[in-house]
Amino acid sequence: MGATLHIWILALYFAAVLALVTAMIGSSFFLGQRHMTRSTAQPFESGMLPLGDARLRFPIQFYLVAMLFVLFDLESVFIYTWAIAIRPAGWNGYIAMLMFIGVLLAALGYLWRLGALDWGPKSRLRPLPAPR
Incomplete structure (x- = not known):
């Protein structure tokens, strides 16, 4: 019942x-x-009337910024949850978080050196020099 x-x-x-x-x-x-x-x-968005076609191509940097936003958003979630549980995590959690941030900074440095973050008009990717 x-x-x-x-x-x-x-x-x-x-x-x-x-x-x-x-x-x-x-x-x-x-x-x-x-x-x-x-x-x-007529559609009216953000105080401006639309001009041109709605199907325009966005530059590749737009998608790069979107992916970086998602990555750093996830990073902030991990760091925030670690900060909440910092006492139970102890030194092992602190070292793990330092390694996590280190890997993210290394990846950001690699992209920077590669030229993937250049926004100028000549934004071509440069290959890394060969190791000596």
């Missing part, structure tokens, strides 16, 4: 959510504006 009651409560909740969504969409349909002018049909 308890499981049947839970199913009915879930069904009632689902029906209430459906009714609320229907009421919100229906009220916006009936109470919304219906005039259609030339300026109403």
